[in-house]
Amino acid sequence: xxxxxxxxxxxxxxxxxxxxxxxxxxxxxxxAMMYVDKDIAVSTILGDGGASRLGGLGRFWNAIKRSLxxxxxxxxxxxxxxxxxxxxxxxxxxxxxxxxVNLAEHGGVVICQKGAYLAGEKGQRVQIAFQKRMRVGxxxxxxxxxxxxxxxxxxxxxxxxSLKEIVLKPNDELKVDTGCLVGISSTVRYDIKYTGxxxxxxxxxxxxxxxxxxxxxxxxxxxxxxxxxxxxxxxAALTGSHNRTSWAGKLYLLGIIIFVFVALFxxx
Amino acid sequence: MxxxxxxxxxxxxxxxxxxxxxxxxxxxxxxxxxxxLIPFTELSAKVGGAxxxxxxxxxxxxxxxxxxxxDGLAAQKALLKVLPDNAVSGLSRWKRETLGQHLVWKxxxxxxxxxxxxxxxxxxxxDDVVTWIAGRVPLATEYKLGQSILASLNTxxxxxxxxxxxxxxKKIGGRLTKASPYQYQWRISNDPAINAxxxxxxxxxxxxxxxxxxxxxxxxxxxxxxxxxxxxxxxxLKNMITxxxxxxxxxxxxxxxxxxMMIMAHQVSAQYFSRQAEVDADMKGxxxxxxNKIDPKGLSAFFKTMQEAYKNKAQGPEWLSSHPDTGSRIRxxxxxxxxxxxxxxxxxxxxxxxxxxxxxxxPVKN
Numbered sequence: 355x356x357x358x359x360x361x362x363x364x365x366x367x368x369x370x371x372x373x374x375x376x377x378x379x380x381x382x383x384x385x386a387m388m389y390v391d392k393d394i395a396v397s398t399i400l401g402d403g404g405a406s407r408l409g410g411l412g413r414f415w416n417a418i419k420r421s422l423x424x425x426x427x428x429x430x431x432x433x434x435x436x437x438x439x440x441x442x443x444x445x446x447x448x449x450x451x452x453x454x455v456n457l458a459e460h461g462g463v464v465i466c467q468k469g470a471y472l473a474g475e476k477g478q479r480v481q482i483a484f485q486k487r488m489r490v491g492x493x494x495x496x497x498x499x500x501x502x503x504x505x506x507x508x509x510x511x512x513x514x515x516s517l518k519e520i521v522l523k524p525n526d527e528l529k530v531d532t533g534c535l536v537g538i539s540s541t542v543r544y545d546i547k548y549t550g551x552x553x554x555x556x557x558x559x560x561x562x563x564x565x566x567x568x569x570x571x572x573x574x575x576x577x578x579x580x581x582x583x584x585x586x587x588x589x590a591a592l593t594g595s596h597n598r599t600s601w602a603g604k605l606y607l608l609g610i611i612i613f614v615f616v617a618l619f620x621x622x
Numbered sequence: 623m624x625x626x627x628x629x630x631x632x633x634x635x636x637x638x639x640x641x642x643x644x645x646x647x648x649x650x651x652x653x654x655x656x657x658x659l660i661p662f663t664e665l666s667a668k669v670g671g672a673x674x675x676x677x678x679x680x681x682x683x684x685x686x687x688x689x690x691x692x693d694g695l696a697a698q699k700a701l702l703k704v705l706p707d708n709a710v711s712g713l714s715r716w717k718r719e720t721l722g723q724h725l726v727w728k729x730x731x732x733x734x735x736x737x738x739x740x741x742x743x744x745x746x747x748x749d750d751v752v753t754w755i756a757g758r759v760p761l762a763t764e765y766k767l768g769q770s771i772l773a774s775l776n777t778x779x780x781x782x783x784x785x786x787x788x789x790x791x792k793k794i795g796g797r798l799t800k801a802s803p804y805q806y807q808w809r810i811s812n813d814p815a816i817n818a819x820x821x822x823x824x825x826x827x828x829x830x831x832x833x834x835x836x837x838x839x840x841x842x843x844x845x846x847x848x849x850x851x852x853x854x855x856x857x858x859l860k861n862m863i864t865x866x867x868x869x870x871x872x873x874x875x876x877x878x879x880x881x882x883m884m885i886m887a888h889q890v891s892a893q894y895f896s897r898q899a900e901v902d903a904d905m906k907g908x909x910x911x912x913x914n915k916i917d918p919k920g921l922s923a924f925f926k927t928m929q930e931a932y933k934n935k936a937q938g939p940e941w942l943s944s945h946p947d948t949g950s951r952i953r954x955x956x957x958x959x960x961x962x963x964x965x966x967x968x969x970x971x972x973x974x975x976x977x978x979x980x981x982x983x984x985p986v987k988n
Contacts, residue, residue: 459638461629465672486723487674488730521637524680524689539638541629541691543670543678568670570631570639570689603876603884607869610888614866617767618759618859 358475358508359439360454368452369445370473370510374434380442382473384426388443393436398428402479420480423501424469431476444473449583450514453574455537457506460572464509465544466501466537472512478505493546493563495532495579511537515578522569529564533579542571623647624704626697630656632688641693646704651679653690658683662709667716675720677702679710752867756859761803761823764859768823772809780812781827786980790972791828794843798850798914799824806853810981816928820849822858830981837927839970840920847907848921855906857899864895904951908958917967922955 358380359373369388372380381403390396401420406412417427434440446452452472455464465483483502485491491498503509513536520528522542529547538544546563567573624646629639630653645652651660660681670678670691677698680689692698707714744751775781782788787810799806804824816831826849828842836842852858868891876884904921911918929948 459636461638483672486727488726523633523637524631524678524687538672540672541631541639541670541676541678542672543668543674543676544672545674570637572637601881603879603881604873606881606885607873607888610869611866614862618763618862 360508360510362452362454366449366451367446368450369443370452372432372442372444372473373439374432374442375439376434376437379431379433379476380444380473381429381431381476381478382442382444383447383471384428384430386444386447386472387430387432388445390432390442391440393434393438394440394442395433395435397431397433399431400428402429403431403476404479416481419482422499423471423480423482425471425480425501444510446472446512448512448514448580450512450576450578451517452510452512453517453519454508454510455503455574456508457503460539461541462506463502463504463540464511464537465540466503466511466574467496467513467535468499468501470511470513470536471501471503472510474503474509475505475507478503478507478509487545490544490546490565493532493561494535494544494565496535496565511574513574513576514580514583515576518575518577520573520575522567522571522573524570526569528567528573530567530573530575532561532563532565533581534575534577535565535567536574536576538567538573539571541569542573543568624700626701627693628690628697628701629693630688630690632656632683633686639691644690644701646701649709658688662706663711665710667710667712669716669719674723677716752860752863753856755863756856759856759859764856765805765823767858768821768825771821772807772825775811775827782810782812782981783808785810786973787830787833787977790839790977791826791842791846794839794916794970795826795846795850797916798843798847798910800914802850802854804853806850812981816931818845818849820852820858822853822856824853826850826853830978833974833981834978835927835931836974837923838920839972840917841924841927842920842972843911843916843970844907844918844921844924847910847916847918848903851903851906851910852899854910855899855902857903861892861896861899865892868892868895901951901954904955905958908955908962912962912964912967915964915967917964917969918955918959922952922959925952925955 358378359375361371361373363369363371374380374394381399384398387396400413401417404413404416406416408415421427432442457464457478471480481502481504483500485494485496485498485500487494490496503511517536522528532546535544545566545568547566548563549561626644626646628642628644630642631639640655642653642655645654649662651662651665652658653660660683664681665679666681668678668680670676675695676691678689678691680687682688692701702717705713707717772781788808791810792808795806795808802824806824806826809825809827810833811827811829813829814831814834815829816835818826818828818832820826826846828845832845833842836845865888868888872884872887872891876887879887908918908921911921925948929952
């Protein structure tokens, strides 16, 4: 299949202009369409449209697993039905950058944070990459589930803030703030490291752990993770936090438990 | 010599690595494409990759770092077989770390499923579990608990334990509790509210209002049987244990919810279980009445009296408000009586006017 012909437009609020040749197809996550030319047929497909050994039920199961990675169960398939090239414009869902990744340069696999997938070519698959290191899952800032995007051709990933692509050579290591990691290639080891000092972790505002990525391979890092952005916005929008009273409820319940145990089982 | 397909990283090679041939000899690796010969002793093994399951072999050559990764897990397995653990530094550590990862997950899965199974068991055999815990509490503790509540009640209301009313209650109650391990105490409260309640350890308190409203001695017996079963089944203890269990569960499940939510969740679930206890006391109370040859229809008659008396009021009597829907209780009692007919059950008699007259002399404390 011919290479995808695209152009990324905009600074902080970007969209992609993909030019599809006759009969060429592209897939994008639902709700990302900005506009398409007249002869582009838009259809909805289950999951990433990939086949399954188990038939329809297996495809449905794959779509459910895919939805656990922050994507919707369905995606949109754009197909050029005319003989002339036609344009599809796919917009990013929020402020941030779109990065095209050529999967062939990464052994056909990249691992991204939840919801990073924006658009790509047909045949690419978005699957669960389950974090097997418990400490990384708990403290790495990306949780236990990430996206494993496999296949060939170009895939577009999106993350909020500015994106930086860094090539790690063998033995290179990078300390990254937890949550700032967008994607890694499959040869990169992603781990966590204790910040090394209690003072740093309490007053430094960087948390107890850094994420570390070590080479060889490529990593993508974002300047403004969504939860940091939303924290800033929420803080500005709300004067008070609604969670302040949770300790009172816990105290009440704990009081009940202690009372019962003292009344029934304490020896005098 | 063994041949392997590996991905090679190093100066001048693409950032995603270069697929190449690797030859493994008796004590060295050979990369023909680079014309390099690396003795095992210069290699070190590292755990790498996004899944922390790749074997990364690192070495230095002419001041530069080189690294290779077997192409695919099958190649990695094969390579591991021919590499000697003691010659390549870090290889045994690599094996330990990747094995440890499996063990950690196995342990976690095992512990979680054990937790889940025991949680399911507890929910399934909830009654048995609570009964078992309640069984750990000695009767003396229960008795002390009851006495301390009684003492605080004494300061609020007049509790009468002598006279005709107390004797009448004692007579019926005594007949129902012949075979009980508890030492029952019977009290009449001068409270006009229609209510009767049991304290842990065998203290049953009947309000004056209830005596006034009961149509017959059998109705009183029905109420007493219900309260006695609260004592016998240790409902007060079980409710306390359930309450603390629910508190723990709510804390675990709601976590960060606010206080009002938590308290409401706790109250509503505790209410559910206390209603279960009421149904339990109804059914076992009927059984107790029949065992002692008392006609149990008094209980449903009492429910009907209550329903009639409070038909047009928003707030029902205290004795019913914390209890399940009266209509369904009447039906349950009548169904039970149909299924368990009692030919030789008798009607009790009492001198209601004399009892009420004796209570009229008692002062009312507020």
